[in-house]
Amino acid sequence: MQLHLEHTLLHMEVRAHVAQQVFTLELADDFWFPDVEPVLQMLREQFGVEAVVRECVSEDPVTYLLDSIDELPxxxxxxxxxxxxxxxxxxxxxxxxxxxxxxxxxxxxxxxxxxxxxxxxxxxxxxxxxxxxxxxxxxxxxxxxxxxxxxxxxxxxxxxxxxxxxxDLGTPLGQETDVVLWIDAVRNHARLQRSYAGDPDRLLDYSCADRRLAVLDTALDRFLEPNKLTRRLSPDDLAKLPDRAKQLREAIAELAEIGVPETLLHGDLHPRNLAVRDGKVLAFDWTDAALAHPFLDLVTFVEKRSPLSADPRVRDAYLAEWEEYATPSELRRAVHLAEELGALYQTITYLHLIDHVTGPSRTSLLRGGDVWTQKLLT
The missing domain is CATH 3.30.200 (Phosphorylase Kinase; domain 1)
Known part of the structure; x- marks a missing residue:
């Protein structure tokens, strides 16, 4: 039974070779089930049990199936x-x-x-x-x-x-308060992107997904059909889709005309996926690497929890690296268009990933997809 206290209770099953045991641990309300290290640490400290997570089988209550460290798969x-x-x-x-x-x-x-x-x-x-x-x-x-x-x-x-x-690549950029580090991070990322601007075939050979604007336009067709995310929309939101799709297609065409080349995209470039060591910033977690419009990385980079990510000095440093392709005003317009299309891009990402997972992982991705779908419609 789940008890409703001021903290979240995590019920964890341990299946060992002797018998089944159930342990209850208390963690913060904002705990996210994939981050299992604190769970395993508390299990060790409070119960003397050494284990690893085999899978999470429920989010409500959070329930893990564990393997004893002595009986690992x-x-x-x-x-x-x-x-x-x-x-x-x-x-x-x-x-x-x-x-x-x-x-x-x-x-x-x-x-x-x-x-x-x-x-x-x-x-x-x-x-x-x-x-x-x-x-x-x-x-x-x-x-x-x-x-x-x-x-x-x-x-x-x-x-x-x-x-x-x-x-180990260092500490997350999101923990840094020196704007110079943030400026260096986006400037170097832009230079990395530009270095591949004339070599899209190389990125495809590296297994980057082809998600250029033309592909995004085609993917929009899938989103207009009944799917796992649109079925969760209200009738009023569903009715908005045709007009919104027309606006997004117009944004795709306008962004393409500005002339910034499509190149390397990280795809999930938020401040916790950038690490700082010895004053140097590197992006990691390149699971979403793609050939796409580079400005789409700004959509995930700018976030409320990290005020410096939205600092105009940071944005301007990034855009300055692209001035050979467009005027400053055109580049600012491109950022606006990328913000609009970024919600579509991320929604399509979530729609794709949902098809490949089950259980709580699927539920978590559905929630993420819902968030991006709502942003797409507003």
Whole structure:
């Protein structure tokens, strides 16, 4: 039974080889179920139980199916052998994240922490977009080789198994209060994007999804059909879709005419996906990497919780890198259009990912899709 207290109660099932045990833990109300490290830490400290999350089976109440550290699935043996070929651990590893899109472990080494990431597999449907969370290892290996120091260089990858080993990249940009770091972050990101502007085929070879404006226009057709997100709209909102689609098509055409080239897009460039180490900022979590209009990255970058992300000095520093393609006024107009189209872009992303997960992961993505759909309609 779930008890309604001033904090969220998390009911967690542990299935070990002896018997089933159930533990109840108390965490903050804003806890997000994929971030499993604090759950496992509390389980260890309060009950002396060492375990890993196999899956989250419910969000209300939050319920995990766990594996005892002494009875781990064979998958972990394979993972730990692979990690051991590339780094030497100096202490116990920790599960950091687990949900339908990825599983993340942290491993201490003499050179600092490293992170193992296992990504979800690609869709079996050849007509679908490349599954965005499946190709990050290939992208980082290739991009870091020809743009050293501009994207994180993996310690190792296993492309066929979608495994990735990365060094600790530092602290999130969102925690920084020096506007100079924020300016450097967007300026360097723009320069990285521009460096690929004349080489779209290279990005496609790196497994970036083709999500250029023409593709986005076609994807709009799918959104106008009954789907998992539009079925959740009210009748009034559904009635807005045809007119809104016409406006979005006009925005696509206008943005294309401004002339900023389509190139590398991070796809989820928010301040917690940028890390600062020794004064240098690098974007990580390139699971959504695509060939698209670069200004769409500003849509996720600017957020209420990080006031500096909306600082005009930061925006202007980013736009200054694109002045060879358009006038300052045209670039500001392009940002406005990208903000409008960014909601469509993200909605299509969520609509795609929903098809590839189940359970609480699917429910979480549906909520995210609902948020972007509402932004699209306003």
């Amino acid at each position: 064979e998958w972990y043996d394979e993972v730990l052998r692979w990690i051991g070929k590339h780094v030497t651990a100096t202490g116990p590893w920790v599960q950091v994240k687990a949900w339908g899109l990825s599983d993340v472990l942290r491993i201490p080494t003499a050179a600092g922490d490293v992170y193992f990431k296992a990504l979800s597999q690609a869709s079996n449907d050849p007509g679908a977009l490349p599954f965005l969370f499946a190709h990050e290892p290939r992208f980082l290996q290739r991009a870091s080789a020809d743009r050293p120091g501009e994207v994180p260089a993996p310690i190792a990858i296993d492309e066929s198994r979608r495994w990735l080993l990365l060094p």
